[in-house]
Amino acid sequence: MINNDTSNDATTAKRVMMEEAKSIISSAEKLDDSDIEQAIEILFKTPGKIIITGIGKSGHVGKKMAATLSSTGSPAYFLHPSEAVHGDLGIHQPRDPVIYLSNSGTTPELVYLEPVFRSREAKIIGILGNPNSPLGKSVDVCIDASVEHEADPLRIVPTASFAVASSIGDGIASCLMKRRNFSHNEYAKTHPAGQLGRNLLLKVSNVMHKPPKVACVKMETPMKEVVIKMTEFPLGAACVINDQKLVGLITDGDLRRELKEDDNILSKNAQSIMSKNPTTISPNISLGESLQIMEKRDPSPISLLPVVSPENGLFLGLIRLHDIYG
Numbered sequence: 061m062i063n064n065d066t067s068n069d070a071t072t073a074k075r076v077m078m079e080e081a082k083s084i085i086s087s088a089e090k091l092d093d094s095d096i097e098q099a100i101e102i103l104f105k106t107p108g109k110i111i112i113t114g115i116g117k118s119g120h121v122g123k124k125m126a127a128t129l130s131s132t133g134s135p136a137y138f139l140h141p142s143e144a145v146h147g148d149l150g151i152h153q154p155r156d157p158v159i160y161l162s163n164s165g166t167t168p169e170l171v172y173l174e175p176v177f178r179s180r181e182a183k184i185i186g187i188l189g190n191p192n193s194p195l196g197k198s199v200d201v202c203i204d205a206s207v208e209h210e211a212d213p214l215r216i217v218p219t220a221s222f223a224v225a226s227s228i229g230d231g232i233a234s235c236l237m238k239r240r241n242f243s244h245n246e247y248a249k250t251h252p253a254g255q256l257g258r259n260l261l262l263k264v265s266n267v268m269h270k271p272p273k274v275a276c277v278k279m280e281t282p283m284k285e286v287v288i289k290m291t292e293f294p295l296g297a298a299c300v301i302n303d304q305k306l307v308g309l310i311t312d313g314d315l316r317r318e319l320k321e322d323d324n325i326l327s328k329n330a331q332s333i334m335s336k337n338p339t340t341i342s343p344n345i346s347l348g349e350s351l352q353i354m355e356k357r358d359p360s361p362i363s364l365l366p367v368v369s370p371e372n373g374l375f376l377g378l379i380r381l382h383d384i385y386g
Contacts, residue, residue: 076219079211083220084227090204091228099201100235102183103134106157110136111182113144114161115169117218118225122161125229131250132233133242141169149176160186163205163221165193174198187228189221203228258386259348264341267384268367268377269295276301276375279308279331286310286330295378296364300334306366306375308334340368343376347384354381 103110110129112122122138129136137151144152152158158177160170165188177184186199189206196202205228211219236242248260275289275298290298290312300308310333318325318333325333339357341350355361363381368374 072213076211080220080223083207083211083224087205087207087224087227092204095201095203096231096235099185099203099232100239102157102185102201103232104236104239106155106183108153108156109151110134110159111139111152111156112136112159112161113139113141113170113173115141115167117222118161118163118167121222121225121229122159124226125159125161125233128230128233129236131247132237133240133246134233134236141167141173144169144173149173152177152180152182154180154182156180156182158182158184160184160188160195160199161225162186162193162195163189163218163225165190165195167195170195171198187225189225255385259351259384260346262347263343264345264347264350264367264379265343265376267347267386268343268379269293269383270377271375274299274378277310277330278302279329279334281330282326283328283330283333284326286333287315287326290315295380297366297378298330299366299375299378300330301375304374306338306340306368306373308336309338309366310334311364338366341365341379342370343367344370350379351381351384354384 110126112126112129114122119138119140126136126138139148139151162170165186171194174184183201184199185201185203186195187203187205188196188199190196191202191204191206205221205225207220207224209215210217210221244260248257250257273293274295275286275293277286277289277298277300279300279302281289286298290310296312298310299306300310308331310330314333314335315325322328339353339362341353345353350365354363354365365379366375367377367379369376
């Protein structure tokens, strides 16, 4: 029978999340330090890639774990146990360490594969929901991933057990990151197409608009010409330059505020409107750092920055928030 009562949906969802969180905390508290340390030693010191295998929901955890490890400096590959015996075992090379994922600890496909991995001198780490199972007794290191009960209403759907196994995988990946001194820049190299990689790898100089493409005016330039320049180069600002150095900035916002207060704005020149000593940025700053400067600028965030050479103060260009996000 379908239950159409939605009055407690939020309560149910929150309860499941809280029970999964409690299961992770309970698992962390009972983890044996020596098991974790031994597992990390194997994974860190053994040359080659890490092979992760499991079936069903454990397989989904394994795919996520392999992706996390590979992106954080520890090459890993998810091997489906059923496909393994039909040719995919070729990905495993002698002495490649293996991680077994199984909630029951009795997964037949994993039991069947053990002699193959042993013949290749592989160390096997088990992340198992039942440490006293056949797999728990046969692996080199057994990490206890047991939970008191699942979090769903029927207590049978892999919810808490999934969360615990995934969390242990994240813990292992984090340990290996520390062992390898894995840096922000190295992480960016594995994510070059994403915004995170863009923020870490690219510098202001890579995306800034150079002077020929920026509305550049002099202090004595009449405001009518300033507006024409800003229309010709619609980047949101005009940079006031003297002897190739930035002396002021006029933004679209400055124009609107001035128009609101003075109908005779066109009778003025750039010097009378510009903001003196505007916030600037170096061309060698990363996009991520420039984004922080824009967002944390006091008293309010800004959406563009003039680029100035830190060596000689020469004006080099303009960067906008839009340029950071590509």
